[in-house]
Amino acid sequence: MTDPLLEIRDLHASVDGTEILHGLSLTINAGEVHAIMGTNGSGKSTLTKVIAGHPDYEVTGGDVLFKGRSILQDEPEQRACAGIFLAFQYPVEVPGVSNLYFLRSALNAQRKSRGEAELSGAEFLALVKEKAKLVDIDQGLLNRSVNEGFSGGEKKRNEIFQLAMLAPTLAILDETDSGLDIDALKTVAHGVNSLRSPERAFLLVTHYQRLLNYIEPDFVHVLLDGRVVKSGGKQLALELEDKGYAWIEEEAAGSGSISVA
């Protein structure tokens, strides 16, 4: 039996001394698409940052295993090189650093850590050309400084472009749909869908069911107060859209965690 790609066991994590995750468990296998939904403050973003290794978040209990190995002691760049990618909710700007220069450095750093040869300029540009089509990203944006002066939609598209270029085994998308108009949303979804493969898993964090119309998840989890309180198939997302979160809160208060998957 192969290990799950990602296994989160009873995870407790805090930021600035306040515990946000109170015993979260989740298992993701290669090839699967999982969606995490939940109200504001339920711990969705915290979960993505803890997996990626943000230094501000302190893990106080439990474990996170990636490909069967605990990654809690790994630096963020080690996790990235191992194949974990986080598309940020608020992509940061890096003035003066061209998008392509940044991406080439990142890609080559990852290749180097895996013992692969670095890509030459020509090989890199061929890859850029191929992947740029996927997310319909404007050539002009590629040569501009990383995210500087980009519109909200352009920033998100740029995140998916980086995802396509770096080809991780686990892609975490933190509210990539927020602030996108319907066309941009479709483009982003198209990019993600074409990147789906039996080796790659996705963890989509979202507020709204809308994104899931375009990216069909295998599993939907509801996060409440730092724990997964309900899991199900894609119909759970529709149910949430219909009925809101209140009934889940009531259920959770009554019986603790419920699992359908």
Next chain:
Amino acid sequence: MPDTNESIQALAQQEYKHGWVSHVDADQLPPGLHEDIVRAISAKKHEPEWLTEWRLRAYRHWLTMREPEWQKPKYPKIDYQGIIYYSAPKKKPEVSSLDEVDPELLETFEKLGISLDEQKRLSGVAVDAVFDSVSVKTTFREELSKQGIIFCSFSEAVTDHPELVKKYLGSVVPYTDNYFATLNSAVFSDGSFCYIPPGVRCPMELSTYFRINSAGTGQFERTLLIADEGAYVSYLEGCTAPQRDENQLHAAVVELVALKGAHIKYSTVQNWYPGDKDGKGGVYNFVTKRGMANENAKISWTQVETGSAITWKYPSCVLKGDNSVGEFYSVALTRDRQMADTGTKMIHIGKNTRSTIVSKGISAGHADQTYRGLVKIMKGATGARNYSVCDSLLIGGTCGAHTTPYIESANPTAVVEHEASTSKISDDQIFFLRQRGLSEEDAVSMIVNGFCKDVLSELPMEFAVEAQKLLGVKLEGAVG
């Protein structure tokens, strides 16, 4: 942007990689400063009477001056009688081919990555190498002389082109200018000289590499660069020094003369030994650099200052002619206990003169940095314009950055703009880059290089790569 990451990794092993000492026999004068020393330096260099007199006038004037105290960096009193003012490799520097240069010296410059081997023409850079007080070797001279370009050591210029030296020496920085320039005028040992004839575009980068080697010596070189009417030259200057526990004084003077319609581009990558983590040792880099731009002429200063315990310099432009242009692009990086007080002076005299100042300061550790700049618009400078931008980037919470712009305008038609900003590298930026696979140090280096892009892009290609690598190396261990 050139690819630099792998080189940064490779280069990053040492704290200061130019800290070694070359074992070359030196011909030195005893330490101390008095008229006989000034005469002895002049005699060693077989100088004509007028130059000896000029030096002595400077020395006598220096005796009447007081060491300035207005600058932000403070340092213990310098014992001027304890410094060796002349030190030269024993082997005669006047050599006709490379075979005659002391192999130890060649090796020294090889280590610095400066090939004096004229056969390696690929680099396309003509080099004048100054070791302690003496110019060791100037490359590509014959090829340049075909176009009438003179590129040689200062001493050779005194012998071979006395009329040019006499006409322009002290014409931009007079021997009475300031304490350190005056001291330099009295005891300067060597340096580079360059003359570009009218209408000639110098076909290659000219470059001087300075190296202080001997202990207890000061380095007082003098560079004089003249671009005749309509000429163009791009000039590079690089500096390193061994790692020593005592402070070494470097008080250089650079004079640029851009005649009508000429364009001089002067770039510096300064990497003198900065001292150790606690501020012990390091070079005091007290330098006077100034250019005079005549009608329609343009002078551009670009500097990347990463070394020295204290850097104190203001490369300046006197925009004398109508429509002349002055530019100053600067990156200064200070860390540990380093201090820098640097900036520029733009003196607008002619009509429609324009100047641009772009200063980027980066501080880490306990370093302290000051941008000090003067934009002065004289009464006759109708239509003058200046645009200044001074940005500071702080790494960590124990360093300092200060901006002190002075603006004096005596002409109501002048337009002067000044922008300043101070920022910190954000944790989110670092996390983002690390999440994409870059190490923390590469992330910081990338952010800093991006911050400096407007200045680095002004450097000639080879220098830009070197400067980027240098910034990367200098940032090693500066974070966290």
